[in-house]
Amino acid sequence: MSLLSKNQKLDEELEQRVQNMLADDRYTDHPMREVLEQLWTAVGWQLARLERITNISDRYQNAARERVRLLSRRYDRQIRLLERVLRISDRYQSMLKDLNVALHEASTHDLLTGIANRRLMSECCRQADERSTIDGSTYSLVVLDADHFKLVNDTYGHEFGDRMLVELAKIFKLSIRSNDLCARWGGEEFLGLFVNADLAEAESVVQRLLDSVRSIALDFQGAEIGITASIGLAQHALGETYADTFRRADEALLVAKRRGRDRYVIAP
């Protein structure tokens, strides 16, 4: 028998005994009968009170338990939501990063030929100037211009002219060393930056480059059209900015054009 049911049995026995005594005629006039009766009533009242308190307490406990359950469900939901928001947000962030790379590529490269544009070339030339100031290193600039480009455009059309520029850019890029840079400077003019290259080094590259240009044969309605280009070449002089060096190379280019094109001229 459990303790609880044992106690209950005792309670029931006591209750029975008290009821019996209160009902017994022999104790009607006993002085303690009235006290016992009052005590018994008080006990009943206290028991009812205890039960009420227990009920209220149980209700509170149930409500608290329900609240914890709801809160923890809401908490789980919020955590899932947070994880989802973060995951999507991370994706947007990495997408923006990719777009940024693509934008950078687009803003530094020429749309038609795919080689560097003037913006990127200017920046690289500026850096070459800085290096030169710091460690005295040198560089050479090569300005290449397609010969008779306007005439080519007028004769064969702009689409052919574009193909010619693409071909020139390709050849230029293939001719330079891995650390060098070539860019479309504007129109039919290209610029090469040969880092740590003196005139002798640059000249050998330029000779190869012109040979390659001469070997181009572009198809036009079944006919092969050859092209040529002229080049001006200048080595950076200490104290010069790249703009100065460029000006000298550009002047050399004009000399090359005047001398009949399809050749290079070294700036003094």
Added chain:
Amino acid sequence: MTQHEQPNLNLPSTQFSPSVEADWQAGRLLMIGESYPENTYEFFAQIIEWTEKFLGQEGRLLHVELRLSYLNTSSIRAMIDIFDLLQEASDSGKPVSVSWLYDSRNPRASELGEEFKEDYTFPFEIAALRS
């Protein structure tokens, strides 16, 4: 209240927020642009309110068309709130659908649509939009 008295919601796009066209008569909510408003809560509150009202009062189809190229984190949260509303409506038998249209030049945007779609059971179309 009759349908004709229901307000439409028309917000022009700004640099920071998408254009919003909520057409009660047509049962259509359209959002186009980028979303990173200064006060995301205020901006989306009006859209959420309109959506709740429509779903609460109408049994007709609500079609939500989204061409959103960029959402900041709070806007993502707000969009999930809208999708959750749609799911709730769908669970109670109301017809809803979503079209997530992305720029075909940016294929990664489709992954974002998939991420949003996740567990929703209502029709959620993800398609490329050639702009």
